[in-house]
Amino acid sequence: MLNVAAVRKLFPHTRKTAYFNTASNGPLATPAYQVMDAHYQTARMAGIGGQMELFDTLDRIRKNAATIFGCREDEAGFGFNTTFGINLAAFGLPLKPGDEVLLSDVEFPANVYPWLGLRQRGIKVTLLKNKNGCFDIDLFEQSITHRTRVLSLSFVQFFNGYKNDLTTLGKICRERNLFFVVDAIQGAGAEPMQVHKWNVDIAAAGCQKWMLSPQGTGIFYISDAMKKRMIAPWRSWLGVDWQCNWSNLLDFSRPFESSARQYELGTYPAAHVLALDWALTFINKLGVADIQAHNHGLLDRLIAYLENEPYYRITSCLDKKHRSSILTFATAHGDIKPLHQQLLKAGVVTAMREGSVRVAAHLFNNARDINRLIAVLKQAAKGA
Ligand SMILES: Cc1ncc(COP(=O)(O)O)c(C=O)c1O
Incomplete structure (x- = not known):
């Protein structure tokens, strides 16, 4: 299991943003x-x-x-x-x-x-x-x-x-x-x-x-x-x-x-x-197997929320064999731009790819980051 608290100390961005955009660019750690x-x-x-x-x-x-x-x-x-x-x-x-x-x-x-x-x-x-x-x-x-x-x-x-x-x-x-x-x-x-x-x-x-x-x-x-x-x-x-x-x-x-x-x-x-x-x-x-377990565990929390909220539709394959550290979802009314902006405003960084919001969870993310993301999704679903 990762010691995420210790890992986060090496990544100063974690004090400000919930960064879920490693699939675009991974942040540099302070020692790097x-x-x-x-x-x-x-x-x-x-x-x-x-x-x-x-x-x-x-x-x-x-x-x-x-x-x-x-x-x-x-x-x-x-x-x-x-x-x-x-x-x-x-x-x-x-x-x-x-x-x-x-x-x-x-x-x-x-x-x-x-x-x-x-x-x-x-x-x-x-x-x-x-x-x-x-x-x-x-x-x-x-x-x-x-x-x-x-x-x-x-x-x-x-x-x-x-x-x-x-x-x-x-x-x-x-x-x-x-x-x-x-x-x-x-x-x-x-x-x-x-x-x-x-x-x-x-x-x-x-x-x-x-x-x-x-x-x-x-x-x-x-x-x-x-x-x-x-x-x-x-x-x-x-x-x-x-x-x-x-x-x-x-x-x-x-x-x-x-x-x-x-x-x-x-x-x-x-x-x-x-x-x-x-x-x-x-x-x-840290070990890639432990990193994977950590990343998937965080995304499991997001999946649990998305599956119970009809406003969202998961666009990633959830078959265990095909899952990765990336999860994507779309909204009921199609346009994801306003949601992406709303997330950014709240300090939650994701990406938009092919009509979906892309969430990439990595070793420096924690449950608080996921909760922060879900809180914005709840707001957006309520306001839609
Ligand atoms: C699947 C995939 N291949 C390649 C790249 C990038 O290629 P390169 O490292 O040559 O810039 C990306 C993203 O930037 C990618 O998502």
Whole structure:
């Protein structure tokens, strides 16, 4: 169980707002801010030199990323956002003209546009029709042809919190010989992941949401087997092993790293990497399974209220298997803008997505935050 009172002390925003918008952007904890601040103070005094410690920090990040993905350390790397890992997949998988990629028609654009870029190379991209906002596994199975090579899908859908059944999907991908790519940003850090068990080939997650890190930080997973089949879409001078020895930079004979690190790109955003290191260590110390239990427990309270108030209609799937740390609901008369504004005025931050109010509960939220949200919902229902 989380010690939420202790956690809240690290997040100054909790003194003011009931923040339920981590699915857009996670807040930074004070220690994450402090390590960045200290770094910039040093940089301001020209104190940034070889930055050798940063390589240890990055090792720790890969280790923590591996814990979050449920993979081995050498299968996890630092990327800058989700888009980084999706592009690694789209342009690194061994695809040829005539091959087909399957996506859902309700994916976040970060998992669509990189694939659409493949059309220029003669690769067909098909968006499968959703069923009530959810991925339709039957349609997926029926749509696979001898040309189909890839399924790329979100772990958790951004606008309704639907957690996809990656066990079943991964099994189908394995049986039908498809590459399986996962956009994990809306789950990683809040919902346990088991990429090996799910037969995922590549997964990508920006860390700016549930991993409470600065924008411009991300992690990716690439399976060992996949690494061997990839045609690397890019190469970097930091993708080879220098053993922290910068005395022979004109030696171009160094082989690329065999780990996921071979796909990392050039000089790192050091301040952000330091904050990311703090945040991932923090999340893994709390444990993603406990974070999930906490988040779902808070949303249970909201569900109990919404189910008994006819003015509201839950638009998320409540099947346990498909629940996540995101819950969405709509109002009887459709327009959610006034309610969203009313919530904001009361210091309750949510998001509007596809006609629903989106509530994202995370480790710093407590029962008081949920009560504050419900109090506004009661007022709005009464006044409607
Ligand atoms: C499902 C999903 N994928 C990706 C992103 C963002 O992609 P990136 O981290 O590349 O900016 C978001 C939200 O911003 C998202 O909800």
